[in-house]
Amino acid sequence: xxxxxxxxxxxxxxxxxxxxxxxxxxxxxxxxxxxxxxxxxxxxxxxxxxxxxxxxxxxxxxxxxxxxxxxxxxxxxxxxxxxxxxxxxxxxxxxxxxxxxxxxxxxxxxxxxxxxxxxxxxxxxxxxxxxxxxxxxxxxxxxxxxxxxxxxxxxxxxxxxxxxxxxxxxxxxxxxxxxxxxxxxxxxxxxxxxxxxxxxxxxxxxxxxxxxxxxxxxxxxxxxxxxxxxxxxxxxxxxxxxxxxxxxxxxxxxxxxxxxxxxxxxx
Ligand code: ACM
Numbered sequence: 001x002x003x004x005x006x007x008x009x010x011x012x013x014x015x016x017x018x019x020x021x022x023x024x025x026x027x028x029x030x031x032x033x034x035x036x037x038x039x040x041x042x043x044x045x046x047x048x049x050x051x052x053x054x055x056x057x058x059x060x061x062x063x064x065x066x067x068x069x070x071x072x073x074x075x076x077x078x079x080x081x082x083x084x085x086x087x088x089x090x091x092x093x094x095x096x097x098x099x100x101x102x103x104x105x106x107x108x109x110x111x112x113x114x115x116x117x118x119x120x121x122x123x124x125x126x127x128x129x130x131x132x133x134x135x136x137x138x139x140x141x142x143x144x145x146x147x148x149x150x151x152x153x154x155x156x157x158x159x160x161x162x163x164x165x166x167x168x169x170x171x172x173x174x175x176x177x178x179x180x181x182x183x184x185x186x187x188x189x190x191x192x193x194x195x196x197x198x199x200x201x202x203x204x205x206x207x208x209x210x211x212x213x214x215x216x217x218x219x220x221x222x223x224x225x226x227x228x229x230x231x232x233x234x235x236x237x238x239x240x241x242x243x244x245x246x247x248x249x250x251x252x253x254x255x256x257x258x259x260x261x262x263x264x265x266x267x
Contacts (some may be wrong), residue, residue, distance in 0.1 A: 001135055003033040003161065003187070004232030007210040012043030013055060019067045024242030029075055031232040032133055036081030037193040038093070038109075038142050038167040041067070045197040045204055046084075049119045052091055056084035060096075060104055068098040076100050078132050082141055082165040082181055084120075093120045095139050095165050097130070105130045105139070110150065113143035115202075129159040134235035142166040145173040145190075148180060149263075155184035156252070160240035162188045171256045175208040181213035185238045185251055186211045192228050215240045 010018045017027050018041045027065030038044070047050040057064055063085045074081045078097055085094035085108065087264055093116055094111040104105065104206045109116075120234065127150060129138040138159035144150045151162060162180075166173065181188045194208040208225040221231040243252040 001033070001133060001237055002232050002234050003035075003189055003212065004029070004031045004230055005035045005189055005191035005210045005219070005223070006230045007037070007191060007194060008040075008228040009018050009206075010037065010040055010043050012045060012197050013096060014043070015041050015055065015063060018042070019063070022067070023071070025228065025230055026071055026075060029077070029230055029232065031075070031077050031161070033078045033080065033161070033189070034071075034075070034139070034230070034232075035163050035165055035189045035191040037191050038077070038082035038165040039084065039147040040165070040193070041082045042084055043197060044167045044193075044206075045115075045198040045199045045202065046119055047199055049091060051136065052084050053086065054118050055240075056086040059085055059087055059094075059106060062192075065096065065098070065104075067098065069102050072098045072100045072102070077253050078167060080139070080163045082167075089120045091119060092123060093141060094123075095141050095163070097132075097137065097139060099132060101127055107139035107141065108139035109144065111144045116143075117167055127157070129154060130252070136160045138162055140164045142168060143207065144174055145180070150185070151180045151184050151186070157187055157218055158184060160237040162186055162233075164188060164190045166192045167204075168192045168209075169204050169206060174207070175213050177211065178217050179216060182217040183251060185193075185215040185243050185245075186236065187215060187235055193222075194228065194258060204255060215242070
């Protein structure tokens with residue numbers, strides 16, 4: 001299976017321009033899965049909820065969604081990317097994975113970052129893998145990375161590949177994802193954006209460095225901090241089913257949940 005990321009520098013509040021830029025980036029791409037950044041079509045630094053509401057679109061209905069459907073069909077590829085979602089009048093920081101047949105899977109960011117808490121509701125959909133072309137895929141969004149439980153739940157539910165659209169501003173996730181890949185024996189496709197956004201006295205510098213890890217922590221593809229690029233690699237998702245670290249150590253069956261009770265008891 002071929003999987004990849006598309007890293008670029010979305011412009012704030014320029015949906016049509018951003019969609020055309022993705023269209024150009026994807027030209028001639030050949031992959032089964034392509035992961036775009038978080039908020040890839042709108043930009044990230046919304047002044048307030050009212051502004052985000054103007055750029056948000058209903059689940060599975062809007063120009064961002066229909067562009068993704070078009071790309072999924074054109075490239076016969078699962079297209080994954082983040083967008084501001086409006087549902088029952090509430091705003092979510094969401095990611096959608098659109099199949100070539102137009103079917104889609106949705107995830108709403110569970111762990112909101114910084115000012116996102118002023119704008120979005122925290123996600124309310126369980127971590128749940130879905131199947132595409134025989135692989136089991138699970139979605140996270142950006143700051144979910146700092147909660148290893150997110151990856152763990154997806155791993156325990158059989159996820160082989162993590163699809164991780166991001167707008168990273170801290171310098172940790174690209175490295176931390178190495179540990180998440182190894183401890184869960186999963187592939188990780190981490191797509192970040194480049195560039196910066198400014199709002200009054202706030203400047204966010206996005207850290208690029210999109211990366212694909214194998215279940216053994218090998219770097220299969222990596223982008224630099226600044227480049228706008230698509231990178232695609234060939235993987236065998238079933239490699240993620242081998243949870244053995246040594247012949248006597250298995251990250252799934254060696255777990256001792258009876259000693260992890262505190263994780264559930266502690267609220
Ligand atoms: C982030 O969660 N966008 C840093």
